[in-house]
Amino acid sequence: MVGLSSRSAVAIHALTMLARSDDHSLTSAEIADSLASNPVLVRRILGNLRDAGLVWSTEGRGGGWSLARPAREITLHDAYTAVEAGPVLSRHAHPPSDACAVGRHMQDLLEAEFRDAEKAMEERLGRTTIAHLHRQVQDRERELAARDR
Amino acid sequence: MVGLSSRSAVAIHALTMLARSDDHSLTSAEIADSLASNPVLVRRILGNLRDAGLVWSTEGRGGGWSLARPAREITLHDAYTAVEAGPVLSRHAHPPSDACAVGRHMQDLLEAEFRDAEKAMEERLGRTTIAHLHRQVQDRERELAARDR
DNA sequence: CTAACTGTAACTACAACGGTGGCAGTATCT
DNA sequence: AGATACTGCCACCGTTGTAGTTACAGTTAG
Numbered sequence: 514m515v516g517l518s519s520r521s522a523v524a525i526h527a528l529t530m531l532a533r534s535d536d537h538s539l540t541s542a543e544i545a546d547s548l549a550s551n552p553v554l555v556r557r558i559l560g561n562l563r564d565a566g567l568v569w570s571t572e573g574r575g576g577g578w579s580l581a582r583p584a585r586e587i588t589l590h591d592a593y594t595a596v597e598a599g600p601v602l603s604r605h606a607h608p609p610s611d612a613c614a615v616g617r618h619m620q621d622l623l624e625a626e627f628r629d630a631e632k633a634m635e636e637r638l639g640r641t642t643i644a645h646l647h648r649q650v651q652d653r654e655r656e657l658a659a660r661d662r
Numbered sequence: 663m664v665g666l667s668s669r670s671a672v673a674i675h676a677l678t679m680l681a682r683s684d685d686h687s688l689t690s691a692e693i694a695d696s697l698a699s700n701p702v703l704v705r706r707i708l709g710n711l712r713d714a715g716l717v718w719s720t721e722g723r724g725g726g727w728s729l730a731r732p733a734r735e736i737t738l739h740d741a742y743t744a745v746e747a748g749p750v751l752s753r754h755a756h757p758p759s760d761a762c763a764v765g766r767h768m769q770d771l772l773e774a775e776f777r778d779a780e781k782a783m784e785e786r787l788g789r790t791t792i793a794h795l796h797r798q799v800q801d802r803e804r805e806l807a808a809r810d811r
Numbered sequence: 812c813t814a815a816c817t818g819t820a821a822c823t824a825c826a827a828c829g830g831t832g833g834c835a836g837t838a839t840c841t
Numbered sequence: 842a843g844a845t846a847c848t849g850c851c852a853c854c855g856t857t858g859t860a861g862t863t864a865c866a867g868t869t870a871g
Contacts, residue, residue, distance in 0.1 A: 519755045547762035573838020574846040613696035618802045634783035722869020723815040
C-alpha cells in the first residue's frame with residue numbers, strides 16, 4: 514500500500530522548475546521552497562539526476578542547478594529511472610519451495626509478467642517530456658491570469 | 663527502491679495453486695508450504711481475495727480455499743487490485759507550495775501522468791489470466807519430465 | 812469431544828522513507 | 842583576506858509498512 518518513494522515526483526517537479534528558468538540556475542533552497550521540503554532532500558535527488566546526465570550543478574556562491582539538455586529531450590521515464598532503483602511490482606520475498614510444482618516455476622513466470630507490466634508503465638512515462646509539463650504549467654497560469662482580469 | 667509489498671506475488675502464486683487443484687480445496691498451510699512462508703500470512707492475503715470475490719473458503723475441519731470462478735476469468739490485475747491498495751507511483755509527500763507557479767499545478771499534472779502510467783501497467787496485467795499461468799506451469803513440468811526420461 | 816481448519820488480534824524485528832543538522836569543500840563578492 | 846552563499850556528503854531521528862510469529866476464539870467434520 515505504501516507505494517514507491519516520492520522521489521520521482523520530486524525529480525519531475527524540480528526538472529520542470531529548471532525548464533521554466535532555463536536562462537539562470539536555481540538553488541536547492543529555491544526548489545525546496547516550491548516543494549515545501551528541504552534543500553538536502555532536493556540535493557540528494559538532483560544528485561541522482563546529475564549522475565544520469567539530466568542536469569548539472571555548479572558549486573560555490575551563485576551556484577545551483579540547470580538542465581543538461583533541452584526539456585523536450587527529457588522524459589518522465591528518464592527522471593523515473595534516474596531516481597527509482599528497484600522494481601515497482603515486488604516479487605516473492607523468499608524463493609518458493611522447490612518441492613511444489615507451482616513453487617518451482619512461479620518465480621520465473623511472475624518475473625516475466627511483472628517485467629512486461631512495468632515496461633508498459635515505463636513506456637507510457639517515456640511519452641511525456643518535461644517540456645510538455647512545462648507548457649501545461651504555462652497554459653494553466655495564463656488561464657488563471659485571464660480569469661483574474 | 664523498496665517497491666510494493668509482495669502480496670501480489672503471494673496472491674498470484676496461491677491462485678495458481680488453487681487452479682491446479684480445482685477439484686479439492688487447499689489449506690492455508692499447504693499454500694504456505696509452497697511459498698516457504700506461514701499460514702497466517704496466506705490467510706490474510708486470501709482473505710483479501712475472498713473479499714474481492716476471487717476465492718471462497720470453508721471453515722472447520724476439512725476446510726480450505728477454492729477458486730470462486732474459472733481460472734480463465736481471473737486476471738493478474740484482479741489479484742493485484744484485490745491485495746494492493748495504494749498507487750504504484752507515489753505522489754508528492756506534501757502538497758507543494760502555492761506560492762510557486764510550478765507548485766500550484768504540478769500535483770494535478772503529475773496525478774494525470776502517473777494515473778495513465780499505472781493504467782498502462784494494470785492493463786497489461788489484465789491480459790494474463792491465472793489459467794494462462796497454470797498452463798505454463800504444466801508445460802514446464804512436462805518439459806522437465808521429458809528431460810528426465 | 813477431539814481434531815483440523817479459518818479468522819483475527821497483538822506483537823516483534825526490520826527496512827526504507829522523509830526530514831534535519833552539521834560540516835567540509837568551493838566559488839564569488841567586497 | 843575574509844565573509845558569504847552555495848554544493849556535497851554523512852550520520853542521525855521518528856514514522857510507517859512489511860513479513861513473520863504466537864495466541865486464541867470460532868467453526869465444522871470425524
